[in-house]
Each structure stands twice: as structure tokens, then as C-alpha cells.
Amino acid sequence: MRKNELGRFSDASFLILSSLANGPKHGYAMMEDIKAFSGTQLEPGTLYGAISRLEKQEWIEALVTEERRRPYRITGSGITALREQVATLEQVAMVGKKRLATLEGF
Numbered sequence: 332m333r334k335n336e337l338g339r340f341s342d343a344s345f346l347i348l349s350s351l352a353n354g355p356k357h358g359y360a361m362m363e364d365i366k367a368f369s370g371t372q373l374e375p376g377t378l379y380g381a382i383s384r385l386e387k388q389e390w391i392e393a394l395v396t397e398e399r400r401r402p403y404r405i406t407g408s409g410i411t412a413l414r415e416q417v418a419t420l421e422q423v424a425m426v427g428k429k430r431l432a433t434l435e436g437f
Contacts, residue, residue, distance in 0.1 A: 343373055343381035344390075348405055348413040351391060357400035358382070385409070 350356060350364045358378055366372050382403060385391040390409030394402045405413070
């Protein structure tokens with residue numbers, strides 16, 4: 332099996348928060364950043380649907396529109412949520428590594 336056959340991690344909210352942790356961005360810049368660091372291409376509908384949910388949760392906030400582009404930034408509660416999600420993913424990865432180690436020889 333080739334690596335890309337497994338699929339990509341594509342939880343849009345996690346990817347958006349991860350992108351905005353590097354500074355404010357508008358939608359297209361987020362899509363390009365996410366593609367660069369994760370290999371996942373978010374479609375506009377997926378991106379903006381997740382942005383709307385994240386705004387309602389107050390994990391991100393819109394900034395002043397710049398030349399028809401609306402940048403967003405992560406909030407304090409968004410940083411907390413991202414830290415918690417990263418910790419969970421690290422735990423899952425650690426368990427996965429340990430379990431894979433028991434399968435050596437298969």
C-alpha cells in the first residue's frame with residue numbers, strides 16, 4: 332500500500348486552527364497553507380462551513396475586510412481547543428506506535 336492510499340487527515344476545524352496558529356489568514360491563504368502542511372485540499376464549501384462553526388464556538392474571529400478578503404485569527408479559546416486536540420492526537424499516535432511494535436514480524 333502506498334502512503335497516499337491511506338488518505339489524509341482532513342478534519343477541517345483542526346486544520347483551520349492549525350493554520351491560524353501561524354497567524355491571521357483569509358480563506359484562500361488558509362486553503363494554500365493547509366495544502367502545504369498537510370497535503371489536504373479543502374474545498375471552499377468545506378472551508379467556509381468549518382469557519383462558520385468555529386466562529387460560532389468563538390474559536391476564531393473575523394478581522395476587518397482587506398480588499399474583498401476577510402482574514403480570520405485564532406482566539407484564546409481556539410488556542411486552548413487546538414492544544415487539547417494536539418495532545419489527544421499525540422496520545423493516539425503513541426498508542427498506535429506501541430501497538431505496531433507488538434506486530435513486528437508480521
